Amino acid sequence: MLVLKYVKRADSCFISHIDLLRHVSRILRRADIPVKFSQGFNPHALVFFSSPLAVGVASIAEYLAVDTDMNGGELFERYNLAVPVTLAAIETFECGKNPNLQGKITAADYVFDTPFRQIDLSGFQIEYEKKGKTVIEDVSDKIYGSTNADGRFALRLASGNTSLRPDRILSELGKRLRTNLALSDICKTAQYVGTDGGFEDVDEYLKRV
Amino acid sequence: MNGYNDKLYKILADVEKPARYCGGEWNTPDMTKPRKADMCFCFPELYEIGMSNLGVQILYDVINSDKDFVAERCFAPAADFAQKLKEDNLPLLSLETKKPLKDFTVLGFSIGFELLYTNVLYMLDLAGIPFYAAERGDEYPILLAGGPCAVNPEPFADFFDIIVCGEGEEADLNILRIIADGRADGASKSEILKRVKGVEGAYVPSLHKDGEKVVKAVIRDFENAPYPEKPLVPNIEAVHDRATLELYRGCASGCRFCQAGFWYRPIRERSADRCAELGKNMIENAGFGEMSLCSLSTGDYSELERLEDILIPYCERKRVNLALPSLRISSFKSDMARHSRKSSLTFAPEAGTQRLRNVINKNVTDAELDNLAEAFEIGYDSIKLYFMLGLPTETDEDIAGIAEICKRLKGLYYLKRHKRGLNISVSCAVFIPKPCTPFQWEEQASFEEMLRKQNYLRSLLREIKGVSFSWHGAETSVLEAALARGDRIQSKVIERAYRLGAKFDAWTEQFKWDAWTQAFADCGLTMQEYTRERSVDEILPWDFIDTGVSKTYLLKERELGYKEKTTKNCREGCNGCGALKLGRCTVC
Ligand code: SF4
Numbered sequence: 001m002l003v004l005k006y007v008k009r010a011d012s013c014f015i016s017h018i019d020l021l022r023h024v025s026r027i028l029r030r031a032d033i034p035v036k037f038s039q040g041f042n043p044h045a046l047v048f049f050s051s052p053l054a055v056g057v058a059s060i061a062e063y064l065a066v067d068t069d070m071n072g073g074e075l076f077e078r079y080n081l082a083v084p085v086t087l088a089a090i091e092t093f094e095c096g097k098n099p100n101l102q103g104k105i106t107a108a109d110y111v112f113d114t115p116f117r118q119i120d121l122s123g124f125q126i127e128y129e130k131k132g133k134t135v136i137e138d139v140s141d142k143i144y145g146s147t148n149a150d151g152r153f154a155l156r157l158a159s160g161n162t163s164l165r166p167d168r169i170l171s172e173l174g175k176r177l178r179t180n181l182a183l184s185d186i187c188k189t190a191q192y193v194g195t196d197g198g199f200e201d202v203d204e205y206l207k208r209v
Numbered sequence: 210m211n212g213y214n215d216k217l218y219k220i221l222a223d224v225e226k227p228a229r230y231c232g233g234e235w236n237t238p239d240m241t242k243p244r245k246a247d248m249c250f251c252f253p254e255l256y257e258i259g260m261s262n263l264g265v266q267i268l269y270d271v272i273n274s275d276k277d278f279v280a281e282r283c284f285a286p287a288a289d290f291a292q293k294l295k296e297d298n299l300p301l302l303s304l305e306t307k308k309p310l311k312d313f314t315v316l317g318f319s320i321g322f323e324l325l326y327t328n329v330l331y332m333l334d335l336a337g338i339p340f341y342a343a344e345r346g347d348e349y350p351i352l353l354a355g356g357p358c359a360v361n362p363e364p365f366a367d368f369f370d371i372i373v374c375g376e377g378e379e380a381d382l383n384i385l386r387i388i389a390d391g392r393a394d395g396a397s398k399s400e401i402l403k404r405v406k407g408v409e410g411a412y413v414p415s416l417h418k419d420g421e422k423v424v425k426a427v428i429r430d431f432e433n434a435p436y437p438e439k440p441l442v443p444n445i446e447a448v449h450d451r452a453t454l455e456l457y458r459g460c461a462s463g464c465r466f467c468q469a470g471f472w473y474r475p476i477r478e479r480s481a482d483r484c485a486e487l488g489k490n491m492i493e494n495a496g497f498g499e500m501s502l503c504s505l506s507t508g509d510y511s512e513l514e515r516l517e518d519i520l521i522p523y524c525e526r527k528r529v530n531l532a533l534p535s536l537r538i539s540s541f542k543s544d545m546a547r548h549s550r551k552s553s554l555t556f557a558p559e560a561g562t563q564r565l566r567n568v569i570n571k572n573v574t575d576a577e578l579d580n581l582a583e584a585f586e587i588g589y590d591s592i593k594l595y596f597m598l599g600l601p602t603e604t605d606e607d608i609a610g611i612a613e614i615c616k617r618l619k620g621l622y623y624l625k626r627h628k629r630g631l632n633i634s635v636s637c638a639v640f641i642p643k644p645c646t647p648f649q650w651e652e653q654a655s656f657e658e659m660l661r662k663q664n665y666l667r668s669l670l671r672e673i674k675g676v677s678f679s680w681h682g683a684e685t686s687v688l689e690a691a692l693a694r695g696d697r698i699q700s701k702v703i704e705r706a707y708r709l710g711a712k713f714d715a716w717t718e719q720f721k722w723d724a725w726t727q728a729f730a731d732c733g734l735t736m737q738e739y740t741r742e743r744s745v746d747e748i749l750p751w752d753f754i755d756t757g758v759s760k761t762y763l764l765k766e767r768e769l770g771y772k773e774k775t776t777k778n779c780r781e782g783c784n785g786c787g788a789l790k791l792g793r794c795t796v797c
Pocket of ligand 1: 461476782783784785786788789
């Protein structure tokens with residue numbers, strides 16, 4: 001099993017997860033990557049994604065696992081010849097088994113390119129619409145920390161089973177600034193799997209499995 | 210990239226399907242190359258519909274493949290996006306470089322359907338461009354229109370500087386060259402238009418004089434005509450999300466109601482080898498999981514077997530589904546059906562009785578319907594049947610014939626499969642007398658009569674189990690008919706209808722019948738004036754276009770129709786329609 005780490009940025013941010021699934025099957029076909037198929041009545045390509053990214057949000061840490069006999073270097077090269085730069089692969093990992101990223105990922109880092117440098121996270125509330133009703137939710141337990149590396153404000157948010165959508169944080173920040181912030185001002189920079197009481201960068205995890 | 214990108218990204222977060230508006234599709238050509246002129250293809254429908262249009266893909270590829278020109282695209286935005294543009298004071302932008310439409314040298318509208326006319330104005334409005342050619346000075350782009358509606362361009366002639374009648378592959382480039390040269394030597398718009406007037410297929414409404422003819426543009430070497438071997442891969446699911454392979458242009462069947470069948474003459478086929486090469490290249494370059502063979506009557510393609518021999522194994526290896534739509538019953542080959550997905554068969558007998566099928570020259574016989582038994586045998590359980598209501602000379606007996614066909618098919622299915630359960634879906638369009646067909650003089654059935662016919666058929670089909678029935682709205686069909694045979698005055702009607710809120714008229718839920726009836730009335734007109742029968746010596750608005758097919762031939766075909774006599778398929782020999790003067794038919 002090979003895992004590609006790829007970016008999703010600029011125009012490609014606006015491609016929804018469902019559309020991305022369709023694109024990947026085309027990318028693999030035009031890249032002529034021999035993907036293995038499941039057995040059974042309705043065979044499907046053995047390709048697995050990390051958790052869906054909200055439409056409009058950029059990322060430099062998306063993952064795509066592909067079951068193929070091809071070697072990592074060749075996959076990387078062929079894949080990159082078959083995608084726009086806005087979906088380019090930046091690294092490959094070879095794994096002994098399916099790393100089950102969707103099931104394992106528990107957190108992700110997002111950089112918010114906004115005038116904020118620091119915010120008070122205790123009792124942080126967001127407001128959103130759900131089935132026509134306005135919901136106010138305290139999400140401070142889903143924010144695992146904040147950093148301010150190279151002057152850019154970043155948050156580590158719950159991802160996976162319980163997740164916190166970065167676009168909801170952004171609209172809250174926008175409200176505080178009384179302006180409309182563009183989703184493309186958010187970028188996912190890393191994803192993590194849960195360890196005993198901590199987080200392990202997916203890159204490290206993939207080197208291990 | 211210009212300064213609009215950031216502003217656009219801010220809007221995109223708040224609209225439905227933002228990938229409609231951001232471009233960046235795989236196979237987008239180089240947008241940075243030096244150019245003498247640029248053109249933006251404007252398609253007056255949503256992205257997912259426009260991206261399925263083969264004509265646009267072909268012409269986009271032709272222009273971008275030329276060293277001197279660049280083509281971009283723009284589709285009609287949905288209401289939410291249009292609203293945001295207005296709120297943020299942004300003009301309508303091209304997808305590729307986010308450039309305002311106003312700043313292009315040429316805007317090329319592709320108009321494939323009468324119910325898109327108001328959307329042309331909708332796009333111009335959002336782009337900040339005056340509607341009428343006469344109101345646009347040299348500071349605006351030159352506006353070009355083309356596509357199937359150029360069969361009768363009069364209703365929209367006042368909006369455009371140039372209309373391409375016929376096939377655009379060569380004409381568009383020739384026109385673009387003249388415009389680029391003209392702009393380079395400082396010629397005014399009117400001077401440029403004078404130079405364009407001589408190009409084959411170019412109709413310049415402002416300079417056209419009574420009695421002048423415009424000869425339809427035709428690609429003579431269809432075998433080697435350019436084809437988008439690197440098709441754009443749509444960002445979101447398009448209506449036809451696949452590699453589309455055009456096998457031939459024109460149609461040998463000669464159905465008397467069919468505009469495309471007459472308009473695209475002469476009939477020109479591409480060889481199976483060339484088709485297969487194009488098809489494979491499209492799959493290699495785009496990666497589509499589906500390929501469809503597209504022509505007016507695909508099953509009649511003379512090298513179909515050879516093509517299948519190459520493509521079926523190729524597609525199996527690549528895990529590509531080879532779809533073979535719109536088969537004619539007479540060309541049904543169970544072999545072909547065996548290799549395609551067994552979801553549903555599609556057939557178009559068009560009329561319920563042999564008599565009426567003779568009138569319209571739809572050469573499908575009752576005996577051929579029985580061939581469908583083979584399909585049931587190999588596993589098909591559902592079938593879609595297409596018919597038309599309101600055809601010339603139609604009686605209630607002909608309508609009842611549609612129900613009879615359904616019963617007959619159910620019987621055949623039972624014989625072969627020893628069980629019930631065949632699903633039949635009957636879809637009925639409304640006959641619309643279209644220009645350049647033998648029925649161009651016919652009256653369209655009145656609105657009330659159409660409803661009566663639809664209700665009658667519905668009552669008959671309700672009694673047969675497993676049959677579902679859908680039909681085209683009588684209102685949209687009346688409007689389509691009125692516009693199809695419209696004249697110059699109609700530009701005022703279209704503008705009025707747009708001002709009254711009509712747009713996206715092809716979408717049932719957005720269709721505003723009241724706006725249209727009021728628009729006609731405000732201009733002192735009625736739709737009935739346009740749907741009435743035309744006398745044969747009347748000068749018709751589209752008579753100035755020389756389509757190759759002579760008026761005498763159309764009249765002769767009409768008379769044969771009334772006599773319930775058929776005309777043979779052109780593959781059995783030329784019927785002398787006249788199209789040969791524009792190029793060779795490769796099938797007879
Ligand atoms: S009648 Fe003759 S010229 Fe006309 S389309 Fe048929 S074969 Fe061609």
